[in-house]
Amino acid sequence: MLYRGRRVVLDTGVQEAGILVDGHGRIQSVLTGEQLRAFEGPQEDVGDLVLMAGLVDSHVHVNEPGRASWEGFLTATAAAAKGGVTTIVDMPLNSIPPTTTVANLRAKLEAARDQIHVDVAFWGGVVPDNKSELRPLVKAGVVGFKCFLCPSGVDEFPHVDAAQVEEALVELEGTGSILAFHAELCGDQKTDEITGDGRRYSTFLKSRPASMELAAVQLVTRLCRQHSVPCHIVHLSAAEALPLVRAAKQDGARLTAETCHHYLTLAAEDIPRGATQYKCCPPVRSRGNRERLWTALADGLLDMVVSDHSPCTPDLKLLPPAGGGDFLAAWGGVSSLQLGLSLFWTQARGRGFSLQDASRLLSAAPARLCGLDRRKGRLAEGMDADMVVWDPDRSFQVSESELQHKNKVNPYTGRELYGVVVKTILQGRPVYEAGADKAAGSRQGKLLLDVNCR
Ligand SMILES: [Zn+2]
Structure with missing residues (x-):
């Protein structure tokens, strides 16, 4: 699944990009430019909304x-x-x-x-x-x-x-x-x-x-x-x-x-x-x-x-x-x-x-x-696909x-207050969606006891 938008918050800046999620709920890759244009698999476009970790x-x-x-x-x-x-x-x-x-x-x-x-x-x-x-x-x-x-x-x-x-x-x-x-x-x-x-x-x-x-x-x-x-x-x-x-x-x-x-x-x-x-x-x-x-x-x-x-x-x-x-x-x-x-x-x-x-x-x-x-807090390859889609305006x-x-x-x-949360995604799956009665995959959170293995 690819989540794409024109205002994706990456380490390098806010830009048009796509977050490709693998079968384990991790970010497989961040697509931009020609790669993004050429992508043909299943995708959701959030348009001008902000897509952020x-x-x-x-x-x-x-x-x-x-x-x-x-x-x-x-x-x-x-x-x-x-x-x-x-x-x-x-x-x-x-x-x-x-x-x-x-x-x-x-x-x-x-x-x-x-x-x-x-x-x-x-x-x-x-x-x-x-x-x-x-x-x-x-x-x-x-x-x-x-x-x-x-x-x-x-x-x-x-x-x-x-x-x-x-x-x-x-x-x-x-x-x-x-x-x-x-x-x-x-x-x-x-x-x-x-x-x-x-x-x-x-x-x-x-x-x-x-x-x-x-x-x-x-x-x-x-x-x-x-x-x-x-x-x-x-x-x-x-x-x-x-x-x-x-x-x-x-x-x-x-x-x-x-x-x-x-x-x-x-x-x-x-x-x-x-x-x-x-x-x-x-x-x-x-x-x-x-x-x-x-x-x-x-x-x-x-x-x-x-x-x-x-x-x-x-x-x-x-x-x-x-x-x-x-x-x-x-x-x-x-x-x-x-x-x-x-x-x-x-x-x-x-x-x-x-x-x-x-x-x-x-x-x-x-x-x-x-x-x-190593898994939370940024949109980058290898991180968990935990994301918020929101409207800052x-x-x-x-x-x-x-x-x-x-x-x-x-x-x-x-x-x-400014900033309306439209959708929240945990490891590639929605856990909140504005307007929906109930999130699609509820209670799918995990206990984090050994994330970085430190
Ligand atoms: Zn306190």
């Missing part, structure tokens, strides 16, 4: 098993397929049990099996008492590990201190694995001792100042310089931390950093009173901060953009009553897995970002981070009824 969202909290009422594999991967995301990487916490032992990973795999519409890989977790599980987890196929430097929000996933991080880094040396950090450090900041009107966003913002991120990034960059294990900063929000990231990278530290759609789209000044659907940690900060994150993306200082899709049930999100939510009490986490491509593109298109930038930041870079890059209004997420609460309802 499917998105790889390396930061998704699926929450199953244990908190499947928050989100589950079936609904999360259906949302992913509808949003053009062909691979998600599940975070180790918020499920019960958390992915901190091989036995717990098996519980995850059992929960995910037969439910998934797109491919799913897994992060492991570093907690204070699981050093001996790290190497077995690498062997079992986790893409890397995540740890917290401050309380995670759930009791079963405790945070680690600097000494425990060092122990984990020593343990991971030579495995090819990576350590990702939720980079907020409490230090003298007592996040639970803030008083004031909890319905005001500014009260919450005061409880999670940029200095917490700054202190954590300081620690991460120091440890990253001292060890050979690649380190990654998840969901960087505070622009104040960017110079530290720059200095570490310039010194040759193996450091990467991501930011999320909500930090690039939202701004503290615009968050209404009591609107706890905007709450996440680290928090959405000022408009000026948002612009500095965009500059850092343009400069290559920030490596990728992911969702940090982290839903919960409405009762935990909108503590009480609806509309008068308490920012200090509500669960922190924003839902956006299905909307990632459109959220990014709506902001990026007016800031000089190209379709190739979108593909690099949303697909290639997260695939590389997770060691999936058309807009739509976000409505909860269109979201496949298990819980629909989100800060984007009613917004006009």
